[in-house]
Amino acid sequence: MTTMTTATTTTVLEASGVTMRFGGLTAVRAVDLTVNTGEIVGLIGPNGAGKTTFFNCLTGLYVPTEGKVAYKGTVLPAKPHLVTTAGIARTFQNIRLFANMTVLENVLVGRHTRTKEGLWSALLRGPGFKKAEAASHARAMELLDFVGLAHKADHLSRNLPYGEQRKLEIARALASEPGLLLLDEPTAGMNPQETRAAEELVFAIRDQGIAVLVIEHDMRFIFNLCDRVAVLVQGEKLVEGTSDVVQADERVIAAYLGTPFEGAPGAAEVAEVEAAEAHQEGTTPDTAAPDTAPRAATPADTPDTAPAADPPPDTAPPHHEDGATPRATGPEGKAP
Amino acid sequence: MTTKTPSTPDTPRLTKTTAGPHISTLPLPEPLARLLVLIGSAAALLGTFLAWTWTTAFPGNLTVTGYPGGLQVITLTGAALTLVFTLAGHRLRGLTWLIPGGTNSPVLLLSLGVLGTTGYTMGAISDHLGGIVNLEPGAWISGIGALTAAIGALGLPSDTPTTPDTPTSNPWQRLRHSFKAPAPPRAKTLPDWAEILIIAASFGIGLYVLAYGIEAYSELFIGFLITACFGATALHRAGLIPRLNTLTAKHRNVTLAAALVAAALFPFTQSDASYALIGVNILIFATVALGLNVVVGLAGLLDLGYVAFLGVGAYTAALVSGSPASTFDVHFPFWAAVLTGAAASLAFGVIIGAPTLRLRGDYLAIVTLGFGEIFRITMNNLNGRSGPDLTNGAQGIPNIPDLQLFGYNLGIEHDVLGFTLSRPANYYLLMLLFTAVVVLVFRRSGESRIGRAWVAIREDETAATAMGINGFRVKLIAFALGATLAGFAGTVQAHVSYSITPEQYLFANTVPPNSAFLLAAVILGGMGTISGPLIGAALLYLIPAKLQFLEDYQLLLFGLALILLMRFRPEGLVANKRAQLEYHETDQLDVPDQQKLPEGTVGVHKAGA
Structure with missing residues (x-):
């Protein structure tokens, strides 16, 4: 499978004992997961296993009932925008672009945490403002170039084809200069060619030194891509390991297809x-x-x-x- | 991936190849139709030089032969425009620049406008003077001419060809199709000075038309409104307004300057102080509407009590400006009063916003509506009996002294360069400065990191927070900025209107500004744009002011007009690019090029999506 690109691995994300209860329903139960630098980790599981809930716990959309999530050693606050500021960016299972903004504006919004200009600087338009805007534009165009959407910078994002919307969402997430990128079903609804392209894109992101945690149902995609795969079943982590280990695990197979009497x-x-x-x-x-x-x-x-x-x-x-x-x-x- | 009909990408090219015939509403041969339009509009034009009625009892003196007056001028203008555009349709040299977009649709719209105006005039004369006998032959010539022209225009083929799925079975559907026109192609670039000149000239014409509307008496104003509506649509269909928009988008600073200069010239064209007073009231209304546009248009927060912030600013300025009725015995200089008023509004904005902005959508609207009412009632009750004496209760604060700026007393008439500037004209110029500041604030904040954050919050709050935007903080900034801008405008309002009372700050009233009209101005004009709320406010001020004879039916008609507008033009009169695309999916300006995927994969794609 894929080899590590960085020699020294440090822990980027450390989730320990994350539990999420909604009333009487325990959606995620005591899940531990670590992601190291330069790693692509997959999170799989049948529908309703709690993968997206776990993602939401990581990104602060939900406050975990128990457990804690640490990014590079510091415990993350349970506020989505602070999590992004800390260095975790995400995409959404059902694409959530700013539909009526242009492609470029979408990426510029992603730059929000890495720029400082407030209202006063916007009103006064000093040299610092212009410099920062120019830098943001340059970086955004660079990212659009990276995902191959630079030629569509002025299009409204709602008019992009599905696959390109996915790419734009990734570009927008990358604009916040994350150390860890969370992808929630990045290939859902894609055709095989597009899935292949998405694979390449994820590898390219990893090569930039960004760790990736990906939820996906496309097993070929996951097993091609990931250094490690964790399987979530009914809110609990069943097994974690390399693709070979996971594919061979009886419990995983049982979880997906059911066990006989x-x-x-x-x-x-x-x-x-x-x-x-x-x-x-x-x-x-x-x-x-x-x-x-x-x-x-x-x-x-x-x-x-x-x-x-x-x-x-x-x-x-x-x-x-x-x-x-x-x-x-x-x-x-x-x-x- | 859009799963729309395959004809959506590059519509213009596709429709040309697969299109059906160009249909007309009435089945007339095209040459005959053109001839009818020419003869009809010429007759309508000539008719305006004859007397339309025998007595000057009808306003505007329509009795003189050889000298059109009042409503005749409007018919004359409409008929002349119809003629010019019809001739341009014949590809007459020197006129083709008029119709880069549609050819026949502008003619149709203009001739209907002329028919409407002339018909309305004839009806008004008959109604006013008691019978059709009061119409002189001139009115009949113009009226029949206008009818002939309209019939001819209905026989002209449509500008856009029919597609197989265009409904054309009944005349109404064919008429609606005839109104459509293709967008103008990209214009060839002129030298910069020429483009700037065009912008300046357009603003000059715009100012003239607006000033005409402001001065018009009720009957004239209705005729003006009919022709202006049809005329503006016709110019849009002809492609002139889109062309102008391209130019203004290119030279934005020039456009702003031209608009400012044109607006500043307005009081010099007015001899009568009452029109300048209308002007300053429109400016106050428009400025506050633009402030509301930050909150509603950019950040997407529905604020139904916005007029309260105007009230906070006005009351604060009134209290510190040395009014004898004020409980504070202070007289701040104007700049200090402005800052105090804006600061008080800011403080109120934060106090109201901090707890309520945690709510979303409808809840926020209800809370702000409540706050607006609380403000008014509180001002009523701070009268020394129901509460501490601060605002003088229902009597309000009268006798707010006039401003004295750099030795220039705004309260008295001045002669400048041979023009007389009345008191309202002085305040108009002061208020224009304030409007310019608010326009600048709107533009600069909208096109920045914070402005993008507002729009992102409006589009999808969850995604925006996941992008690192502190939703609450950003919304609070928008709310507070909006409040500050309203308070800023309020400080001038206090001086303009001499006295302020709680009843000036109602939720809904026939006299703007009030919260409902402010919101209507923003929505009617176009959310998120600069010119939209300004135009919306001008219309919403003028129309009720000119149609006061309707009395109780005013609000009914207002509601009806709003419903019709939202049905047919939901993005408002001035649409920004985003809203245009948001509401009209089918005629997209910005269509994706879709030849990305090979043929065989499309099925997989759609199934997956």
Whole structure:
């Protein structure tokens, strides 16, 4: 996988025992997570696992019920703008650009924390103001160039195509000169080419010395990209490690696809399904065969790649033949 | 990614290739239609030189043959413009510069304006003098001419071709389509001095038209309003106003200076003090509206009690300016009174804002509405009986002395360069200075880090705070700045109006400024723009002032007009680029180029999105 670019790694983000309760519902339960410099860390989990809630706890949108979040050793205050000032920038799962501002203005808003000019300096327009504005513009254009949107600087952000809106959101976040960038599903809604481009973009950001924590559902994206992956299930961190470790973990597979019943019922069902399939093949060979054949073949052919949503074939994890076979058929067996 | 119809990108080019025919509202052959417009508008024009009625009882003396007066002048102007634009439509050399955008749509609008004005005049004469018999032949010639021209203009083909999904089944839909016109192409660049000259000339014309409107009596004003509305739309459709906007955007400082000079010349054109008084009242109203625009237009905070800050400024200035009725026996110099008034408003803005700006949207509106009322009632009660004697209660503070600046007494008439400047004219010039300061403050704060933060907060507060913007702090600055600007204007208002009473600061009233009208001026004019609130305030002041004979129906008509405007032009009269795009998705000026993605990926894309 990817190699570390910096020799000396220091901890950028340290979340310890973060718990978030909404009334009786515990959305995030005692999650520990560290991100080091030059690292890309992935956060995955089924829908509703609490990933975005955890993000919101990190960025101060929510005040965690318990636990603390530290950035480079200092505990973060629970105010979003102070978190950004400290050096954590984020993007949103559902794009939240300033729709009626131009692309350039969006990035300039991102510069807010790194510029000081207040109302008086804006009204008096001294030399310092002009210098700071010019510097902000230059930096913003640089960032737009970096994500490839410089030619659209004067467009309204609402008129950008979806993929470019995502890029703009990243540029806007980078404008606050973060040490850690939090990406909440950066490739949601993107086509494969755009996802590939987003991957390159994240690597390029990492190469600038910015640590990245990314939530994503696209497993190929996550496993290509991340040095470490943490899996969140029902608010709890299930496992954390390299892509290989995570892909191989039984609990992860179970979390995504569910576990079969223990013992006899599972076996009985497998038999039942097999019988049903055999019967189907026999009766309607023309129509059913192409459809059911691959399904029947699934457990045998690709026993362990199938469960983990969509991992690339070349990164197939070690074998778990005995456990995987019933597990893969389990959900199918219940379906008919 | 927009999933709109594929025709949205580069609309102009696409529509030209896939377009249907150019339709007209009435089925007339084009040459006949043009001829009708020419003959009709010529007749309307000539008719204005004849007598329209027999008696001077109708205001404006329409009885003289050979010398148009009153409403005749308006018909004359409209008809002349129609003629010129029709001739320009024939691609007459030297006139084509008039129509870089639409060709027939301006003619249609102008001829309808002429018909409206002439028809209104004929109706008003008949109503005033009791019957159609009072109309002389001149009125009939102009009226029939205007009708002929309008019929002809309705037969002209539309400027924009129909698309397959343009509804054209009934005349109303065809008429609405005929009003549309293409945007003018990029103009060739003139030398700077020529462009500046054009800007200056435009402002000169603008000032003249506005001054004409201010001086007009009720009947004339209605005719003026009809022609001005249609005329302004026609100029917009012809592409002249968009062209002018490009120029003003290019030379912004020149534009500001030209506007300032044009406005400063206004009192010199007025012999009558009462018109200068209208002028200074418009300026006060407009300045406060511009201050409100910081709060509403930029930061997106709905403030329904804004007039209270004007009141704080006015009361403070009144109390410290040596009025015999004031409880403080002090007489600050004007600059100190201004600073005190602005500071008091600032303090009130922070006191009101600090607890309430934690609320969002509707809640903030309700709290500010409450504050506005509290201010008025408190001023009423600080009369020595219901509370401590501070503001003299309902009597207010009378006899606020006139200002004396650098030995120049603003309270008396002065002769400057052969022109007589009356008391209101003096205050007009002073207030203009204040307006210029507020314009400068608005512009500079809007185009800065703090201004961008305001707009970001307005757009999406959560995202803005995630970008490191301290939402509360930034909103409080906007609120306090808005309050300060209102108080700043209030200090002049106190002197202009001699006396101030709590009843000048109501939430809604037929006389501006009041909170409802201030907000209406901002929204009607165009949120987030500089010229929008100024124009909106001018209209909202003039229209009620000129239509006082409507009495109780004034507010009803006002409401109706506001509803119609919001239906057909939600971004206000002067739209900034953002709002224009926000409200009219289909005719976008700034469309994304969408050939980025290869054909096959589009499906994946949309499904994912």
